[in-house]
Amino acid sequence: MAAAGGARGRTSFQRRAGTGARPAALPGTRPALRHGQLLLSSGLPSLDCVLGGGIAVGTLLLIEEDKYGLYSNLLFKYFLAEGIVCGHDLFVASAKEHPDNILKELPAPLLDDTCGKELGDEAATVKSEDFQDSMKIAWRYQNLPKMEASPTPYTKFGHYYDISKKMSPELIQSIKWHSFYLHEEPSSLPKMKTCNMNGAYVRLLQSLQRIISQGGFDGSDPQKKQKNVLRIGIQGLGSPLWGDDICCSDTPEDVHSLTKFLYVLRGLLRKSLSACIITVPAHLIQFAIEKTKTYPMNINYLFHHIGCVFCFRVLQNKAIMERVTNLSDMVVGLESFIGSERETNPLYKDYHGLVHVHQIPRLNSLICDVSDTKDLAFRLKRKLFTIERLHLPPDLSDTVSRASKQDLAGSAKLLSSGCGAMAIGKKHLDF
Amino acid sequence: MFAELNELLGASPQRPEPGEFTLLRDSRTDGSFLVHHFLSFYLRAGCKVCFVALLQSFSHYSIVAQKLGVNLTAAKERGQLVFLEGLKSCLDLVFGEEEEQPGQPSPLLFLSESPSDLRALFDFVRVSLSAPGSEAWAGPVLLLDDLSVLLGLGATPVALLDFIHYCRALVCCQLKGNVVVLVHSSEESEDEENELVVNSLCHHSDLILWAEGLATGFCKDVHGQMKIIRRVSLQQAGEQDLVQIYQYKIQDRNVTFFARGLSAAVL
Numbered sequence: 001m002a003a004a005g006g007a008r009g010r011t012s013f014q015r016r017a018g019t020g021a022r023p024a025a026l027p028g029t030r031p032a033l034r035h036g037q038l039l040l041s042s043g044l045p046s047l048d049c050v051l052g053g054g055i056a057v058g059t060l061l062l063i064e065e066d067k068y069g070l071y072s073n074l075l076f077k078y079f080l081a082e083g084i085v086c087g088h089d090l091f092v093a094s095a096k097e098h099p100d101n102i103l104k105e106l107p108a109p110l111l112d113d114t115c116g117k118e119l120g121d122e123a124a125t126v127k128s129e130d131f132q133d134s135m136k137i138a139w140r141y142q143n144l145p146k147m148e149a150s151p152t153p154y155t156k157f158g159h160y161y162d163i164s165k166k167m168s169p170e171l172i173q174s175i176k177w178h179s180f181y182l183h184e185e186p187s188s189l190p191k192m193k194t195c196n197m198n199g200a201y202v203r204l205l206q207s208l209q210r211i212i213s214q215g216g217f218d219g220s221d222p223q224k225k226q227k228n229v230l231r232i233g234i235q236g237l238g239s240p241l242w243g244d245d246i247c248c249s250d251t252p253e254d255v256h257s258l259t260k261f262l263y264v265l266r267g268l269l270r271k272s273l274s275a276c277i278i279t280v281p282a283h284l285i286q287f288a289i290e291k292t293k294t295y296p297m298n299i300n301y302l303f304h305h306i307g308c309v310f311c312f313r314v315l316q317n318k319a320i321m322e323r324v325t326n327l328s329d330m331v332v333g334l335e336s337f338i339g340s341e342r343e344t345n346p347l348y349k350d351y352h353g354l355v356h357v358h359q360i361p362r363l364n365s366l367i368c369d370v371s372d373t374k375d376l377a378f379r380l381k382r383k384l385f386t387i388e389r390l391h392l393p394p395d396l397s398d399t400v401s402r403a404s405k406q407d408l409a410g411s412a413k414l415l416s417s418g419c420g421a422m423a424i425g426k427k428h429l430d431f
Numbered sequence: 432m433f434a435e436l437n438e439l440l441g442a443s444p445q446r447p448e449p450g451e452f453t454l455l456r457d458s459r460t461d462g463s464f465l466v467h468h469f470l471s472f473y474l475r476a477g478c479k480v481c482f483v484a485l486l487q488s489f490s491h492y493s494i495v496a497q498k499l500g501v502n503l504t505a506a507k508e509r510g511q512l513v514f515l516e517g518l519k520s521c522l523d524l525v526f527g528e529e530e531e532q533p534g535q536p537s538p539l540l541f542l543s544e545s546p547s548d549l550r551a552l553f554d555f556v557r558v559s560l561s562a563p564g565s566e567a568w569a570g571p572v573l574l575l576d577d578l579s580v581l582l583g584l585g586a587t588p589v590a591l592l593d594f595i596h597y598c599r600a601l602v603c604c605q606l607k608g609n610v611v612v613l614v615h616s617s618e619e620s621e622d623e624e625n626e627l628v629v630n631s632l633c634h635h636s637d638l639i640l641w642a643e644g645l646a647t648g649f650c651k652d653v654h655g656q657m658k659i660i661r662r663v664s665l666q667q668a669g670e671q672d673l674v675q676i677y678q679y680k681i682q683d684r685n686v687t688f689f690a691r692g693l694s695a696a697v698l
Binding site: 034035192193194195196205209256259260263264266267268270271318319322323326327362363364365366367372374 | 461463464467487488490491494495498518519521522524525526542543546577579580582583584585615617620621622623624625648649651681682683684686
């Protein structure tokens with residue numbers, strides 16, 4: 001036996017290096033339950049729940065910015081901060097702020113020991129609910145799944161951040177990051193075919209492709225033992241700062257630049273170990289057609305006399321968001337209450353805005369893990385940003401409240417005038 | 432392939448109907464499960480399939496096809512499946528060097544050249560389906576995952592309709608094969624070009640499978656509604672199209688179809 005083993009050079013007792021060894025797990029990732037795809041955390045555990053566990057490696061998360069970009073900026077920062085804490089590489093692209101400044105403003109992570117101290121009372125109330133065996137009054141709601149809103153101390157996947165504190169510069173320097181600030185990039189001739197795309201997008205794609213191939217994220221460098229994930233963040237894509245005029249005119253110069261960019265980006269993401277977050281000012285893109293709605297008569301006249309070519313151009317911009325949605329994997333829209341009548345509406349007093357999940361992908365499977373709650377809202381507490389199920393408070397007033405009080409008073413007026421002799425007042429019943 | 436869908440369509444892998452143009456249409460939901468069905472159906476039937484997959488990568492289709500009992504890698508190796516991965520060939524076109532062979536232009540050439548010329552894509556389809564070894568297989572099939580992506584990449588609607596017309600003439604009439612195309616559409620869509628293409632294709636197809644999200648919103652047990660429209664009016668003038676409506680639920684390896692309102696959760 002030994003001789004037979006010796007002829008091969010090694011016996012079966014010896015462990016062959018490499019074949020039995022499991023591949024080293026990538027830091028900060030976990031496999032999805034359903035299709036075994038690697039998932040990354042978005043930096044916000046409640047958003048991970050909404051997206052079905054996390055962001056899959058190789059996919060694109062598109063955030064439709066809220067009106068002033070405040071909350072989408074927060075989500076962007078959470079994504080980058082999570083990358084730093086997990087040790088991933090970062091690529092930050094922006095035309096508005098310099099990436100160095102973006103990285104200085106990242107929230108500090110809440111570590112396990114400080115977690116209990118900072119949010120001790122909240123954690124205590126959560127624990128007391130867990131000990132409750134059965135609900136006595138609302139027993140129908142016993143089996144509803146609870147959305148994780150407060151931090152539990154032992155999560156390895158997904159971390160919590162404190163917005164009131166900044167991330168320490170040592171932590172930021174511990175990872176490798178690349179930046180793309182549009183106004184500082186040299187406008188040299190690109191080595192790739194432009195395909196009639198906007199120049200800024202072409203340069204961004206070229207820079208990305210260079211980083212991906214040099215960093216070995218697409219597996220092109222077999223020497224590299226330790227694989228890592230690249231997190232890409234692109235801020236404000238489609239805004240006029242990138243040289244794209246789909247936000248400003250109804251007849252933009254090149255309608256297809258953004259969609260072509262997204263398609264090539266999708267190709268780059270699918271073949272590499274990376275995930276991308278993009279914030280798009282969707283409200284600006286769709287606003288460009290609002291002007292035409294005030295002149296419906298003119299449009300119909302022109303339609304009949306000139307033909308439908310005019311209509312194509314005028315309504316092009318809303319079509320762009322539909323095509324952008326089709327080309328992205330996950331699309332989440334944020335609608336903040338700032339400046340709208342909902343800000344002062346007592347129904348929404350606990351929340352700062354709504355979350356609309358427009359699309360979740362079905363990757364490597366016929367179905368996807370999507371949460372059942374479709375009515376989601378977000379709120380920004382002093383230190384924490386969470387996405388929760390929207391709960392409307394119970395209506396405890398005697399009469400029907402909200403906007404119908406004025407209607408009732410109006411109809412009471414009509415009634416009393418019919419009767420003639422009654423005093424006309426604002427009360428419902430007046431004897 | 433989903434056995435219940437085969438029963439509803441009256442199709443069987445042993446004898447696929449030749450010369451049919453099938454349009455897969457989805458509104459407010461994801462109709463890609465139909466693409467997976469037809470891919471595995473035609474591969475089981477022994478047809479030569481040219482799959483133009485513009486939206487997802489090869490591994491995505493491969494993993495789902497494995498759940499449905501078909502091995503895409505093996506089919507590619509024995510020459511039964513010709514797979515065009517749109518994302519990969521787009522990257523080769525955009526970032527590739529100039530040393531590509533002059534006789535084999537990239538199928539997505541319209542991206543860098545004129546957007547009204549999808550001839551390179553048509554040549555790719557023609558070459559792959561009428562290649563010398565194709566007579567061994569039952570019949571050629573062209574499967575297109577997502578025509579709406581081509582509009583986003585800059586192709587004009589007229590060029591797109593020309594391309595589909597050429598494909599139909601080649602595959603359905605000349606080679607007696609089948610064509611299956613997926614498009615997205617929606618009633619309140621603002622995308623005029625897309626609606627133009629979809630309406631035109633609806634008029635020219637023999638069979639339309641329209642997957643719609645429920646009008647009442649999201650439901651855990653019923654994922655959508657499927658309209659099966661057989662264009663009998665194309666064959667015989669004066670006849671009405673046959674429309675059947677079913678609801679469906681997608682599971683891990685199968686899709687179950689049932690009459691409206693009779694989902695298993697309700698009964």
